[in-house]
Amino acid sequence: MLLHTLMETISQFFFVVLTAPLFAGILANLKAKVESRKGPSIFQPYFDIFKLLRKESVIPGNAGGFFRFAPYMLFGIYALIALIIPVFIPEPIFFTASADFLGGAILFSLAAFVKVLSAMDSGNSFAVMGVSRTMSFNFLSEGTLITVFFAVSLITGTNNPYVTNHFLASNAIANISLDHVFSTLAFFMLFLYETGKIPVESSGLMELGMIEEGLTFEYSGKLLAISKWSSYMKQYLLGSVLLNVFLVPWGLYSSGYTFLLDIPIMFAKWLLLILVVVIVETTLAKLRLFRIIDYLAAAFTFSILFLIFSEVIF
Template sequence: MMIAYSLLQGLLFVAAGPLVVGLLRWLKARLQRRQAAPVVQPYRDLVKLLRKQPVMPSTASALYRYAPIVVFACYAAPGFLAPVLYLPGEGVPSSGDLVILIALFAMARMAMGLAGMDAGAPFGGLGSSRELFLNVLTEPTLLFLAYALALIHRTTDLSSVMNANLQAGSLGVYAEPSLLLLGLSLALLLLVEAGRLPIDNPASHLELTMYGKAVHLEYGGPQLALLEWAEALRLTFMITLLLNLFFPGLLVSVGRPLWLNALIVLLFPLKLLIATAILALWESLQAKMRLRAILTPALTALALAIIAVMLAIAKRYML
């Protein structure tokens, strides 16, 4: 039963990724009083790209060809492993370990970086160096976040963490200073990891200002469709992870009545809509930072994660 729930959750997650991007673009356009493309436009773009013939550089190796598949698999896997919509019961073994997810995200960035350099074009190499630079900024913070969770809940398994937060209730979660700092750090990481404003502007068409998007310029057809889809999945997972850590009650659970689980499934798009609206409002008020200025939010997230670890150590061993 748990495998069936995980498969259904993963398929829903993969299907909902482009919808989140479409909602975000539509909301930003309406907030800026611009004519907005339909919410389903990302799906149309994916279908159009999947029908095209891919173009391969003459100097590219097999790494260039298979990198989009690796990136897509790394960002789709969390939807099947982590509790995105379905929360297994307490004590049930799960594969959604935060350390595994960090490794998947690092593998995706590494594949993108190597593919951009393998294409042999200057903009691809520039985008690769910036992509790997962002990876260097985010990886230590993610590891400190995993360490903080391990100190607080004695595990890095996200299902066990969310079950513990569910039992503690809202007051118990928000009364834990280390968890609050962890949430703030994760919110900053969402902007850096997903490449959103003010860190990066996904809608930019200026090659010299692009980060990961500069690597996308080297692709076309189905390979570009996989990269765009993977980018949508990355954003969707970061949003759902942040929401589920602090609102685990909005997850389907085996011990709940059927009508309540059905209601939670129906409310899943509404939950994403509210989070996407907040992100759209934030991005509408921000301007893109220079590359040097990215150090400020990245180091702030790292500092918050380190403080969360220190507070967790103090509570566990000293108080």
């Protein structure tokens, strides 16, 4: 039993770390195909990471020590989250008992805090601009994340993400209830914001919309590679929570060696999510920077409605 749990833990960790860039590559490639462009290879994120790992990191002269270690801290935080929430294996693994849903939300917030501090420590004006924009929006995004996770625990009676997954997988009615619909919509909107997708699209180096890229503006070489890898892991973790808890909680296995079947199942789930994201990105227009706060306010409102429906009405 201990050996089996250890194998599941190792499998989940390496699956998240190694495949997170692949899903980002598939998304970019499919979006390009829909827009009648050739697009990058689905393995382009790996090429970028390996290229940057071979380059030397240039540290700004006025950057502090925190700037140098922040990418490693980010990678470690997301790696820890990968061992806590059901992003691949539906049964508790090692480190699962170290945190629950709220603990996972706090770790996501901690990662955002580390990224903000590293940007401020760089001393670059563009990075500080990215910090200013991030802090202007994150009070709503992190509030939405914590509220949704808290309300989910009210429905299932537990903060344990694995118990929540089992509850929703075995109760089909709960997945079509009004409170669950509000929670799914709120978390999907949050997922689009946190990963920089349209209608928010905070990635890229356009000054008028630069948020995420501004935080890593001064990074280069190995440090930039680790930072990008961490961002891919963050996207996979948030997307997998959206899939395994809110959208499609069914289909994962853990008995014996059947957990290996979770690999193609998660690929199928992610292809579904990628298709939905591509449809959203190719049909909606990008919001202006000052309208992002309205977008996040709507997501936060949905999360509050979810909390009200789950606690007061039901």
